[in-house]
Amino acid sequence: MLSKKTQYAFKALMYLAQKESEGPVLIAEISKKKKIPLKFLENILLELKRSGVLDSKKGKGGGYFFKETPKSIPLAKIMRLLDGPIALLPCVSLNFYQRCKNCDEKNCGLHETMIVVRDATLKILEKKTVADLV
């Protein structure tokens, strides 16, 4: 399951994508409209800014907006950013790989299966972007 953090992030990004043409959007507005705890949302948006997905402007007329276009942000990217690996096992993760201690990957049936699951999942999550959510 996705963490609340990632779930909130998706909701916020959907809202931002809807309002994209209207300039910067206030954290408080997103928080209110999407029922996301304000301070928690701050942390989330900050993380998305640090990683180059969003950008923000301070002061009057400020708020958050997309740095890259929503079309170029696959869902998988957001999930990895906030939740870490998408794969079900560390030994099967592309971006967070860790070897299995006590198992020979080449002869591990679980390993094989989890690769199939990973690929099926990524095929969808790498293709769908934030823009597809609205």
Added chain:
Amino acid sequence: MLSKKTQYAFKALMYLAQKESEGPVLIAEISKKKKIPLKFLENILLELKRSGVLDSKKGKGGGYFFKETPKSIPLAKIMRLLDGPIALLPCVSLNFYQRCKNCDEKNCGLHETMIVVRDATLKILEKKTVADLV
């Protein structure tokens, strides 16, 4: 990611499946061969017994063994038993469904996408069984 619990469970089940013809297998043996903390493994096997996957025999010559044949145990079943939902969102889970508070499922792009992911995942995990792991 799967929890350690589920990862250990799969390792233990793989071992049991290999030794299936040799009668009951000791917890201690599985623990040693698969490097799983003994007491943790006890809990896991007990859970699998309670839910009818495994059975055990006490006393000399005792140990754990399959109650159902490994062929009839989909990986999805084990994962749901020990980790809960397989779906990435509660509003998309077949077995642990919970409605989204603040969103109309019919018009939610995220919802749609996550259903596609869920179906792709389940297609694999419902088909592959413990017997396929060995």
Added chain:
DNA sequence: TACATAGTTGACAAAAACAGTAGATTAATA
């Protein structure tokens, strides 16, 4: 019957992750 073997049970606890909070600070702009 007695003993050794082996699983059962429930309570407990350390560590990590998750969810959320508080408050002071910094920056933009009118």
Added chain:
DNA sequence: TATTAATCTACTGTTTTTGTCAACTATGTA
């Protein structure tokens, strides 16, 4: 310069995960 709004650090409480302990119960065999 006053106001608005984002930034940052640090902290807190809860839950989940991971793992441990000790006493108990059931079984097979000598």
